[in-house]
Each structure stands twice: as structure tokens, then as C-alpha cells.
Amino acid sequence: MPNPFNPSVLKWHEPTSTLSIAVPQPFGYEPNIGYLSRSTNECLFAVDNSSIYKLLPLGDNLALIAVNSEDDLVLHVRIVHYSGTSLTSEVREDIARYVWEWFDLETDLAPFYAMEDPILRQVTEAFRGLRLMGIPDLFEAMSWGIIGQQINLAFAYTLKRRLVETFGTSLEWGGQTYWAFPTPERIAALTPEDLTLLQFTGKKAEYLLGVAKLMTQGELSKKGLLATGDFAAMEQELLRIRGIGPWTANYVLMRCLRNPAAFPLADVGLHNALKHVLGLDAKPSLAQIRQLAEGWQGWEAYATFYLWRVLY
DNA sequence: GCCCAGGGTTATA
DNA sequence: TATAACCATGGG
Structure with a gap:
């Protein structure tokens, strides 16, 4: 049986803004950390002292969260910093939902x-x-798929870092810089040369700008794709997009759309x-x-x- | 210097 | 429909 996200059972602890999630079993924190630690060149989260730090863009605000688990039974999510004026229940729910999706807690x-x-x-x-481990943000998932086409993973991480550190959003906290993936709006406003300057190939630059434009024009969205109903239809929609072939479409279905x-x-x-x-x-x-x-x-x-x- | 890398598009048969 | 050529770039 799947474990649907249910905000009404979330347990928040004050005043440290910590959420405890009883994770569906079997769950192993260590193997997940192992996956997340596979590249020392990862720029979208940091693993430190067995905690995972990640910057989440939530509307116009940013939330820096720390996730860890000591017993594989409970996942602790701590809101380290929030840039907005108040941590509303909506913000907390968005954060909890992100973690739920990120760790694929829905799946039995x-x-x-x-x-x-x-x-x-x-x-x-x-x-x-x-x-x-998922990539809940559709633009990030599609971009990461495109970046990874036909190049070795080490170089893919380098390209992603350049893209993120040039056009993404950052937060300084505790002497560290945390980055969030660029928005489609930011990328859609670029020219291909902006990306080839970062050693993207002309094709990758073209594909990324194309996807960014589809999203800013409202012609492509995660909600819209999920609303098409079945995964075969979602795959067909993705395959219509220039630069998205069978591998990338299935990569996105796997990491973001959760097929x-x-x-x-x-x-x-x-x-x-x-x-x-x-x-x-x-x-x-x-x-x-x-x-x-x-x-x-x-x-x-x-x-x-x-x-x-x-x-x- | 060579082959390989978390493929996709275009041309050709 | 199926196969081949081309793409462009860094890693090892």
C-alpha cells in the first residue's frame, strides 16, 4: 500500500522548528546518504556530519533545511533558516511535502x-x-537530464555547478554558501552563448533554453503533466519536446514524476x-x-x- | 592520443 | 520502421 502525504499527521516541535517524520519501512538512512554523497562536486545539497543541508526556494522566500535520521525509523527535518517574516503552516507543509517527495516516502x-x-x-x-531519491522540481529534473546526455557524470556535475553558481539563487549561512537551482524565468532570458561560455554544447544550450521557455510560457509544468493521467501520456508529452528523447523522458518520469x-x-x-x-x-x-x-x-x-x- | 560518457537529431535506406 | 552519421565537450 502506498503512503500518501498527509500534512495532518505531521509533528512539529517548537521552538526549533523541527519536524519528525515516521518513515515507512524498510528505510535506510545510510544508503541514501551514500547515494547523495556520490559526487564531491554536488552543488544543490551538502552532506555534513551525516545531516543533509538543502536550500529550498518557496515562492519568493528561501528555506534552508537540515535532514537526518539516527534510527531509520524517524526522519528529522530542521528548518535552519527561513528568509520570510513568519513560518506559516503553509510553508511548513511545503517543506514537509518536499522532503516526502525527495525521499519517495510515498512508495511502499x-x-x-x-x-x-x-x-x-x-x-x-x-x-x-x-x-x-527524487528531483521534485521539474525544471531541475529536465535540466539535469539534458546536462547528463552523452557526457560523463563528472563533467555533468561541473556543468551543473557552473549553471547553478552563475544563474541560481544562493544563501550565505554559517560560513557556507547554499545554492538553489535557477528558475526557468532566469534561464529563458538567456542567449545560447551565455551557456556555451560555460562549456555547454550548442545543443544543450538550445535544449535548456527551449525547456525554460516552455515553462515560462505555461506550456509545460509538473502539475500539467501529472494531470494528463497515465504515465504513457506523460512520456508522449515529454517526447514532443526538442532535446527530450526516450532516455531523458524516462529519467524525468523516474526522478520527478515518480513512475x-x-x-x-x-x-x-x-x-x-x-x-x-x-x-x-x-x-x-x-x-x-x-x-x-x-x-x-x-x-x-x-x-x-x-x-x-x-x-x- | 584514444576511447568513453546517465543521448538526441537528422539523414538515409 | 530501422540503421547510420553527426554532434561537441571533458574525463581517464
């Missing part, structure tokens, strides 16, 4: 762990409690992970991968995410 992992597939068995045992069956089949990371866990000499063919994935039906996104952890 039990059926996934019950899948009888030899490959899944390996990775679910190795990363028990890992949840498919557990989204499957970025062309993902090189997935290919290399399968090569590794199966002890192959070469990367498996697409036909082989389709065959292997027959045992993952309904959970392809989670299978892919867990397999990524084998390599990085």
Missing part, C-alpha cells in the same frame, strides 16, 4: 523487495532501505552496472537488457536506481 518498497529476480536480489540486499516503471533503457550507467553484476566481458545489448528486465516489471525505475549504486 515491500513489493519491490519481494520480486524474485536474481539481479534485484543482489542489489536490494546490498542497499537495503535505499529509496529512489516506478519508468525505464531509461539507453542508460550507459545501467549497462555498465549490469555488465558488472553479471560479470560480462562487454556491455549487454539492448535486447539482452529487455530480457533481463522482464523480472523487474513495474519496478524498472527502482531497479535502475539500485543498479546505479553498484558503480557510483
Whole structure:
């Protein structure tokens, strides 16, 4: 059974503005930290002393939050700083909802762990409690997908950092600078040269500006996509967008729109992970991968995410 | 210097 | 519908 977000059961503690979320089991904080720590070049959150710090844009205001868990039963969310005049219940709810989506607390992992597939068995045992960490913001998810097309992950992180630190929003706190992803408005106002200057290819610059413009013109939104009903329709909508192919569409379905069956089949990371866990000499063919994935039906996104952890 | 990287579009058959 | 060529850039 899924665990829908329910603001009425949220428990806030004063005066430190801390929220305790009883997380659905199984949940493992450590494997999630492991995923979030995979790049030392990440710019959109920081892991420090086993707490995750993240800057959230909420309307015109910013909230810096710290998340941690000591027992894998309760997730603590502390509002470190809020730029607005008062922490209304609406703001608190937005923050709680973001964390809920970010950690994919809606999903019940039990059926996934019950899948009888030899490959899944390996990775679910190795990363028990890992949840498919999301990218709740659609523009960020699509941008990160586009940035990651056909380049190695290290360079992708570098490009993202340049984009964020040039056009994003920041907050100084406790001697640290925290960054939030640029808004579509900011990116839509750029020229392709603004991005090629940061070593984006001409294509990536064009795609990013295109997506930003669709969003600022109201022709593309997370709410609008989710309202189309089924995931197949959402995928078709995404595929109509220039620069969004099958891999990126499924990446966005997986990390943002939360289709557990989204499957970025062309993902090189997935290919290399399968090569590794199966002890192959070469990367498996697409036909082989389709065959292997027959045992993952309904959970392809989670299978892919867990397999990524084998390599990085 | 070479192959590779969390692909997509366009041209061609 | 299916396959090939081209794209452009840094990492290792």
C-alpha cells in the first residue's frame, strides 16, 4: 500500500522548528546518504556530519533545511533558516511535502523487495532501505537530464555547478554558501552563448533554453503533466519536446514524476552496472537488457536506481 | 592520443 | 520502421 502525504499527521516541535517524520519501512538512512554523497562536486545539497543541508526556494522566500535520521525509523527535518517574516503552516507543509517527495516516502518498497529476480536480489540486499531519491522540481529534473546526455557524470556535475553558481539563487549561512537551482524565468532570458561560455554544447544550450521557455510560457509544468493521467501520456508529452528523447523522458518520469516503471533503457550507467553484476566481458545489448528486465516489471525505475549504486 | 560518457537529431535506406 | 552519421565537450 502506498503512503500518501498527509500534512495532518505531521509533528512539529517548537521552538526549533523541527519536524519528525515516521518513515515507512524498510528505510535506510545510510544508503541514501551514500547515494547523495556520490559526487564531491554536488552543488544543490551538502552532506555534513551525516545531516543533509538543502536550500529550498518557496515562492519568493528561501528555506534552508537540515535532514537526518539516527534510527531509520524517524526522519528529522530542521528548518535552519527561513528568509520570510513568519513560518506559516503553509510553508511548513511545503517543506514537509518536499522532503516526502525527495525521499519517495510515498512508495511502499515491500513489493519491490519481494520480486524474485536474481539481479534485484543482489542489489536490494546490498542497499537495503535505499529509496529512489527524487528531483521534485521539474525544471531541475529536465535540466539535469539534458546536462547528463552523452557526457560523463563528472563533467555533468561541473556543468551543473557552473549553471547553478552563475544563474541560481544562493544563501550565505554559517560560513557556507547554499545554492538553489535557477528558475526557468532566469534561464529563458538567456542567449545560447551565455551557456556555451560555460562549456555547454550548442545543443544543450538550445535544449535548456527551449525547456525554460516552455515553462515560462505555461506550456509545460509538473502539475500539467501529472494531470494528463497515465504515465504513457506523460512520456508522449515529454517526447514532443526538442532535446527530450526516450532516455531523458524516462529519467524525468523516474526522478520527478515518480513512475516506478519508468525505464531509461539507453542508460550507459545501467549497462555498465549490469555488465558488472553479471560479470560480462562487454556491455549487454539492448535486447539482452529487455530480457533481463522482464523480472523487474513495474519496478524498472527502482531497479535502475539500485543498479546505479553498484558503480557510483 | 584514444576511447568513453546517465543521448538526441537528422539523414538515409 | 530501422540503421547510420553527426554532434561537441571533458574525463581517464
